[in-house]
Amino acid sequence: MFEVRSANTPSAHLADLGVSIADRLPDTDNRAAVVADDAIRLTDAIRLTLGSCVCPVSQLITMTREPPSSYEAWQGDPMNTGADRWGVPDTMFGGPIPDEFAAAIARVALLSALVESKLHGLLSTVGTDPQSTWAGRPAGAVLDELDQIARAGIPARRSAPPKLIHALRAEVAAARTDAHTRNELLHAVWPLPLVDGGVGWKPLPPNQRENPAAWTRSVTGEFKPLIIRLVNHVSTIETLRARVEELPRNQNPPTQ
Numbered sequence: 001m002f003e004v005r006s007a008n009t010p011s012a013h014l015a016d017l018g019v020s021i022a023d024r025l026p027d028t029d030n031r032a033a034v035v036a037d038d039a040i041r042l043t044d045a046i047r048l049t050l051g052s053c054v055c056p057v058s059q060l061i062t063m064t065r066e067p068p069s070s071y072e073a074w075q076g077d078p079m080n081t082g083a084d085r086w087g088v089p090d091t092m093f094g095g096p097i098p099d100e101f102a103a104a105i106a107r108v109a110l111l112s113a114l115v116e117s118k119l120h121g122l123l124s125t126v127g128t129d130p131q132s133t134w135a136g137r138p139a140g141a142v143l144d145e146l147d148q149i150a151r152a153g154i155p156a157r158r159s160a161p162p163k164l165i166h167a168l169r170a171e172v173a174a175a176r177t178d179a180h181t182r183n184e185l186l187h188a189v190w191p192l193p194l195v196d197g198g199v200g201w202k203p204l205p206p207n208q209r210e211n212p213a214a215w216t217r218s219v220t221g222e223f224k225p226l227i228i229r230l231v232n233h234v235s236t237i238e239t240l241r242a243r244v245e246e247l248p249r250n251q252n253p254p255t256q
Contacts, residue, residue: 093193101193104223105185111230112182115139115175118237122146125241126168128156139179146172157247164243171236178229185226188219195223 083089090096116139123142124131126149134142150168154160188200198221209215 094191097193098195100195101190101198101221104195104221104227107227108182108185108223108230111227111234112179112186115178115230115233115237116142118234118241119143119146119175122237122241122244123149125244126150126154126156140176143172143176143179154244154247156250157244158250160244160247164240168240168244171233171240174229175233175237178226178233181222181226182230184219185221185223190221195221197221 082091084096088097119139119142120131120134120137123129123134123146127145134145147169149155150165150172153165154168184202185200188202190198190200192199200219200221201216202219203216204214206212
């Protein structure tokens with residue numbers, strides 16, 4: 001039988017219809033004419049059940065007995081209480097995704113991308129390659145190159161002060177640690193998506209498994225501290241780049 005998916009909809013009124021619109025729909029584009037009578041009767045039944053319902057016939061006709069299986073099926077359907085406005089079913093993560101969790105993980109993603117962009121710019125300043133050379137390379141490769149340059153004393157610039165070199169090495173190490181934390185959060189599956197007390201599960205490659213049989217481990221959401229650190233990374237990297245740009249370039253830097 002045809003179902004109306006609402007927690008407030010008793011089945012008694014609809015059972016009286018004695019029709020199954022979904023079963024009677026032919027494979028044609030002119031479905032409105034075929035089921036117009038049933039749609040009108042169904043609308044009346046819903047109004048009796050819900051008290052007041054403004055429901056276009058086009059929405060009634062396109063309902064099916066199976067839950068929508070695609071984003072288009074959920075999108076923009078104010079009658080559907082089973083998904084959020086982005087098309088994510090409420091039951092997909094054990095319940096509706098809390099707005100606070102979505103906002104937190106979105107900030108981690110946005111800030112991480114910005115930090116990577118700033119690191120690419122810093123590398124073009126402390127090194128000899130233009131930024132286009134490293135564009136699109138993984139953050140880990142950029143951090144490795146920055147670390148090598150720092151350990152060599154920033155040879156592309158003349159008279160780099162030890163404090164600046166130390167600050168560069170410290171930022172590279174801190175950014176690497178937070179890049180790992182970022183990956184843990186963004187690549188985990190979250191059956192309990194909460195900012196405080198949430199738990200996710202992260203698949204592990206073989207070289208990260210303490211026990212060969214344990215190929216996943218739990219991840220806890222420490223979003224706020226990471227977000228603050230990512231904001232600080234952006235500021236620190238910009239400061240480091242400005243300080244390096246004040247140093248004259250070495251016209252004949254030694255090869256690494």
